Amino acid sequence: MIQDFYVQHEGKVVGPATAKQLKVLASQGKIHGETLIRAGESGNWVPASRIKGLFAAIAKIDPGPATSIATSSAAAVPSVFNQAQSPSELAKVQNVPIVQSTDSRLSKFISDGQPPKVVGKLLGRVHDICVESEIPEYIAVQHLPSVMSPDAIVLTNRRVIIFRAKSLGRMEMLDVPWLHLGNIHIKEGIVGATLSVTGINGHVETLDHLPKAQARSVYRVGQQREEEVREQRRQRMMEEQRNAASNVTVNTNVSAAVPEAQPPHMDLTARLSQLKSMLDAGLIDQSEFDTKKAEILASL
Numbered sequence: 001m002i003q004d005f006y007v008q009h010e011g012k013v014v015g016p017a018t019a020k021q022l023k024v025l026a027s028q029g030k031i032h033g034e035t036l037i038r039a040g041e042s043g044n045w046v047p048a049s050r051i052k053g054l055f056a057a058i059a060k061i062d063p064g065p066a067t068s069i070a071t072s073s074a075a076a077v078p079s080v081f082n083q084a085q086s087p088s089e090l091a092k093v094q095n096v097p098i099v100q101s102t103d104s105r106l107s108k109f110i111s112d113g114q115p116p117k118v119v120g121k122l123l124g125r126v127h128d129i130c131v132e133s134e135i136p137e138y139i140a141v142q143h144l145p146s147v148m149s150p151d152a153i154v155l156t157n158r159r160v161i162i163f164r165a166k167s168l169g170r171m172e173m174l175d176v177p178w179l180h181l182g183n184i185h186i187k188e189g190i191v192g193a194t195l196s197v198t199g200i201n202g203h204v205e206t207l208d209h210l211p212k213a214q215a216r217s218v219y220r221v222g223q224q225r226e227e228e229v230r231e232q233r234r235q236r237m238m239e240e241q242r243n244a245a246s247n248v249t250v251n252t253n254v255s256a257a258v259p260e261a262q263p264p265h266m267d268l269t270a271r272l273s274q275l276k277s278m279l280d281a282g283l284i285d286q287s288e289f290d291t292k293k294a295e296i297l298a299s300l
Helices: 019-027 087-095 115-128 213-247 262-282 284-298
Strands: 005-007 012-017 036-039 136-141 152-158 159-165 173-176 181-188 193-199 202-208
Touching: 005 019, 005 115, 036 115, 115 136, 115 152, 115 159, 115 173, 136 202, 136 213, 152 202, 152 213, 181 213, 181 262, 193 213, 202 213, 213 262, 262 284
Parallel strands: none
Antiparallel strands: 005 012, 005 036, 136 152, 152 159, 159 173, 181 193, 193 202
């Protein structure tokens, strides 16, 4: 079965292309060792240099009507690149157009001008660390034309991940769960924007030289997630207060020391006071207050 390939070329995803077409593109200098290539619709993006036989099998394509591609060693070339190639077949290969393909996995993350090559690498790293049911939602990349590996920020439905490029092609990763995030702040300049990500512990991480459209999208997604997290915290607080009013302790450490017992009348007074505070705050209604109050008084 002939396998199709897709190539990231000049900021676009092109394909499908056959193995023969890849060899022609490589011989023409349109595919280099760092060019990202994917096998089929569901394959992972990998550098062309990792595709065995793609460059080793390439020789010059002689100009003229009888064009041919020679292989250096048939044994060293994978079967997908070791097919019979007559001059007429190769002439057809060169004339077959490679059209731009819509890569649903990648196009979602390059809609605001993100570089496809960088985004492809980031998605590979993110998918490797994502837990079950975790989904990437947005990626913003620094715009620094002279930098090969710019910093980036990735938002998933569970956390914020900041990637910082280090020497020798290494990447440093810092992630913050949405539940531990304080806020996301954006500051726009003349040609770009700076994002500040603050944790609930006060720690701040900044990412500068971001295109304004990407920074605004990160801020928008961040605001939506912050609202969800605030609601989760409110629900958790209400549950804790309800449990406290009912004299139920949640997640008690069984090995903890038992506190000194309080006189019965002091304990009842504190519970009634807390119950009244919950009523005043609107956490419980009057009927719930009356029921709990009766239970507390009945324990005298």
